[in-house]
Amino acid sequence: VDSARQLLAVLAEVSEVANGDAATCNRFVEGLTNRYSVYGNLGRIDAEGNLVCSAIGFSGTRHLADRSYFRRAKSSKSFAIGDYQVGRVTERGSVNFGYPILNHSREVSAVVFAALDLVWLTQLTGEARLPEGASLSILDSQGTILARFPDPEKWSGKPVPDAPLFQILQLREQAIKELVGVDGVKRLYAFTTLSGKPQTGQMYVVVGIPKEIAF
Secondary structure, X not given: OHHHHHHHHHHOOOHHXXXXXXXXXXXXXXXXXXXXXXXXEEEEEEOOOEEEEEOOXXXXXXXOOOOHHHHHHHHHOOOXXXXXXXXXXXXOEEEEEEEEEEOOOOOEEEEEEXXXXXXXXXXXXXXXXXXXXXXXXXXXXXXXXXXXXXXXXXXXXXXXXXXXXXXXXXXXXXXXXXXXXXXXXXXXXXXXXXXXXXXXXXEEEEEEEEHHHHO
């Protein structure tokens, strides 16, 4: 998330992206995605929500004003985290980040975005060295699973199976809670939030460890 924020802040200042025509912007961001494989796409959206440029080629019009990362970046005028989506250009599951480009009047003239590839995110969770029987989930602000270990292919893009757990995340009741998961295993769950501003989007990291392993 921090890397995406830094990348987009730089892109918002690069003339080829911030002010360049579609062809110039396309070439620039395409070169970046070839070097940053974690991103499925990079590009610019105008203030009305129309896709102006994209590292992935597209034809016709793509209207993205309904995307959560665009709405949050535009309304907050700051870096924003989106929710799970299937890209209208990439046609793949991703979580997108947005960053506003402001004009001289401090109004949003465009939003640059980065689409984080969920395949990469799933690989990252799989590399976590967790105890046997443990689970790790990364969720968006709506409780949709962005990545999960184990069984990533079963849960990615679906609502979190442990409904009481997501309620705890929303209510901030406590950082650790004992719950019985969808698989019938009683685990001690702990979570943290990757963004402290609900208006700009949030992500959660949740780890569950079987009670008998913990003790």
